[in-house]
Amino acid sequence: MKVVFRSKFYTLYQSDKEKCHYLDMDQKTIKLSFCQFLALRTKVRNIAIEDHFDSDLNKHGFEILMLCNKEHLFILNTLELLDLKSLVECSFMTIDIDQIASRTI
Amino acid sequence: MKDIARLNMSIKVTSLDALNDQIQMEGKASSSYLAMASWCDQNSYSGSAALFYRQASEEREHMMKIFKFINDCGGNAISPEISNINHDFSSLEEIFETALEQEIAVTKSINKIISLAKKTEDYAVENFLQWFVKEQLEEEKSMRDILDLFEVMGREGIAIKLIDERIK
Ligand SMILES: [Fe+2]
Numbered sequence: 001m002k003v004v005f006r007s008k009f010y011t012l013y014q015s016d017k018e019k020c021h022y023l024d025m026d027q028k029t030i031k032l033s034f035c036q037f038l039a040l041r042t043k044v045r046n047i048a049i050e051d052h053f054d055s056d057l058n059k060h061g062f063e064i065l066m067l068c069n070k071e072h073l074f075i076l077n078t079l080e081l082l083d084l085k086s087l088v089e090c091s092f093m094t095i096d097i098d099q100i101a102s103r104t105i
Numbered sequence: 106m107k108d109i110a111r112l113n114m115s116i117k118v119t120s121l122d123a124l125n126d127q128i129q130m131e132g133k134a135s136s137s138y139l140a141m142a143s144w145c146d147q148n149s150y151s152g153s154a155a156l157f158y159r160q161a162s163e164e165r166e167h168m169m170k171i172f173k174f175i176n177d178c179g180g181n182a183i184s185p186e187i188s189n190i191n192h193d194f195s196s197l198e199e200i201f202e203t204a205l206e207q208e209i210a211v212t213k214s215i216n217k218i219i220s221l222a223k224k225t226e227d228y229a230v231e232n233f234l235q236w237f238v239k240e241q242l243e244e245e246k247s248m249r250d251i252l253d254l255f256e257v258m259g260r261e262g263i264a265i266k267l268i269d270e271r272i273k
């Protein structure tokens with residue numbers, strides 16, 4: 001498996017053989033089909049991280065993240081969420097750059 | 106490294122995002138037309154109400170067309186959350202002006218996705234959206250034609266009622 005992107009806490013791998021991704025979430029590694037990875041991106045994007053800096057809107061600074069049709073459940077704090085956000089965005093940027101590269105070659 | 110995105114999805118990720126935004130826009134247009142239909146009904150403009158009910162369902166069809174396309178391509182269509190629909194209008198003419206502006210905004214958005222698709226050589230998306238280009242021309246025209254009626258027939262007394270009767 002190859003590393004697509006490594007953030008501070010998490011790593012995204014790609015398995016060419018299985019045509020899918022693996023996300024190492026530290027506590028456990030989860031397998032993601034491409035559609036599940038897209039769904040994860042949507043979920044992560046929809047997290048209102050600004051609310052974490054307002055104690056009225058998000059009292060405890062945690063977020064519950066359910067992935068792969070509720071197969072996995074994670075409770076993440078603000079720093080972990082920010083890290084996951086950057087992992088997801090950077091991974092998609094890598095995918096995008098690869099696609100552009102494959103076009104020009 | 107294999108292009109897993111491409112193996113799973115026939116359109117580009119950038120197109121997917123733009124098309125999901127378009128789903129949102131068509132959904133909002135549908136709700137917005139429904140609000141206009143309601144206003145027209147309440148103010149006894151039955152011709153215009155009928156037109157906006159029809160427009161509302163057409164916009165929903167547009168939304169569904171894109172929704173199906175995304176999923177058929179192996180993507181991930183997202184059901185839109187719609188809020189902030191305006192229900193307040195001061196005249197029938199204002200409604201049609203708003204409708205035209207809304208259609209122009211949709212046309213611009215479609216054009217933007219097409220130019221993005223061209224840039225990324227996502228020709229399936231460009232081809233898919235051609236139908237929308239034609240549809241937008243027609244929709245803009247029908248709104249403009251109605252706004253012309255206000256110019257021709259005026260806005261005084263019975264004129265508005267007569268305009269509404271001409272709208273189907
Ligand atoms: Fe539309």
Ligand SMILES: [Fe+2]
Pocket residue numbers: 134164208211244
């Ligand atoms: Fe329209």
